[in-house]
Amino acid sequence: xxxxxxxxxxxxxxxxxxxxxNCTYSNSASQSFFWYRQDCRKEPKLxxxxxxxxxxxxxxxxxxxxxxxxxxLLIRDSKLSDSATYLCVVKEDSNYLLIWGAGTKLIxxx
Amino acid sequence: GAVxxxxxxxxxxxxxxxxxxxxxxxxxxxxTMFWYRQFPKQxxxxxxxxxxxxxxTYEQGVEKDKFLIxxxxxxxxxxxxxxxxxxxxxxxxxxxxGTVRDEQYFGPGTRLTVT
Numbered sequence: 445x446x447x448x449x450x451x452x453x454x455x456x457x458x459x460x461x462x463x464x465x466n467c468t469y470s471n472s473a474s475q476s477f478f479w480y481r482q483d484c485r486k487e488p489k490l491x492x493x494x495x496x497x498x499x500x501x502x503x504x505x506x507x508x509x510x511x512x513x514x515x516x517l518l519i520r521d522s523k524l525s526d527s528a529t530y531l532c533v534v535k536e537d538s539n540y541l542l543i544w545g546a547g548t549k550l551i552x553x554x
Numbered sequence: 555g556a557v558x559x560x561x562x563x564x565x566x567x568x569x570x571x572x573x574x575x576x577x578x579x580x581x582x583x584x585x586t587m588f589w590y591r592q593f594p595k596q597x598x599x600x601x602x603x604x605x606x607x608x609x610x611t612y613e614q615g616v617e618k619d620k621f622l623i624x625x626x627x628x629x630x631x632x633x634x635x636x637x638x639x640x641x642x643x644x645x646x647x648x649x650x651x652g653t654v655r656d657e658q659y660f661g662p663g664t665r666l667t668v669t
Contacts, residue, residue, distance in 0.1 A: 487647050487660040488598065531597060540586060540651055542658060546597045 447471060447543045450532050454549035461522050465548050467515040467532030474543075476535040477508055479517045481528045482547065488531055491517075519550075527552045557581055558650050560661035567638055567668055574634045575664045577648030583628035584650035588658065589621075592645040604631045638668045 450467045457463045465479075477494035492499065494506040494515055505518040515532055532545035557580040567573050577587055585606045590598040602612045602623055610623035622634040635642055645665050649658040 485645070485663075485665065487663045489660070490657070535656075540656055540658075541600065541603070544597045544599075 448532055448534050448545040450545040451548050454551050456551045456553060457522055459522060459524055459552050459554050462518065462520050463522055463550060465517040465530050467545055469513050469515070469534045471534070471536060472513060474534045474536050477515050478533040479506055480531040480533055482531055483528050522552050524552050524554060526550060556652055556659045558648065558659045558661040560648055560664050562664060563662060564665045569639055569668055570637055572634055572636045573638055573666060574632055575646055577631045577650070577661050579629045579650040582653065585628060586651040587625060587631040588649045589623060589633050590647045590649070592647060598647065635666065640668045642666065643668045
């Protein structure tokens, strides 16, 4: 079983739609959670951290369910520029290591 | 702040040669840096953790004699791919551990193609 699992992609979504990404993690001791965005042939960039109470940043909303070991990312009013691969990342605070999901590719179509 | 650079950004080399990739933290000191490898359509895979002044810690399955890591200063870590082969062709990304919130700051990556 993979430590961090994400929805397989790609997601093809029309511009303006709402899209949701799901992620599950296997280690219940995990303490920190993140969503990264990676454009083709570029390094991953931190999109947002995920807090227990859920958090929002503009059109992006992240939620965490510790009981189900589940993380989600919602993108509202999607833009063409949102096209990228979205990576779910988990960190066990006993060390600095990041555990990466395989990523879900999002394609926003006009 | 918290900028990490990598050099070169793209390199093509012949099979059997060695390639050195540099990772620099430009505006902060990083005692810990990480080296990742990413094959097409796959996620990042941690290769090793590089600590300034000590030996790197390699992940299982990564050959330490093939991927030489040197972290001689607080702002520079190098990864040398020795006797490169076509299967080593990949996107190599480094990150540096920040000092405030343990956040990792990523370099722009180095695309290695071995012919």
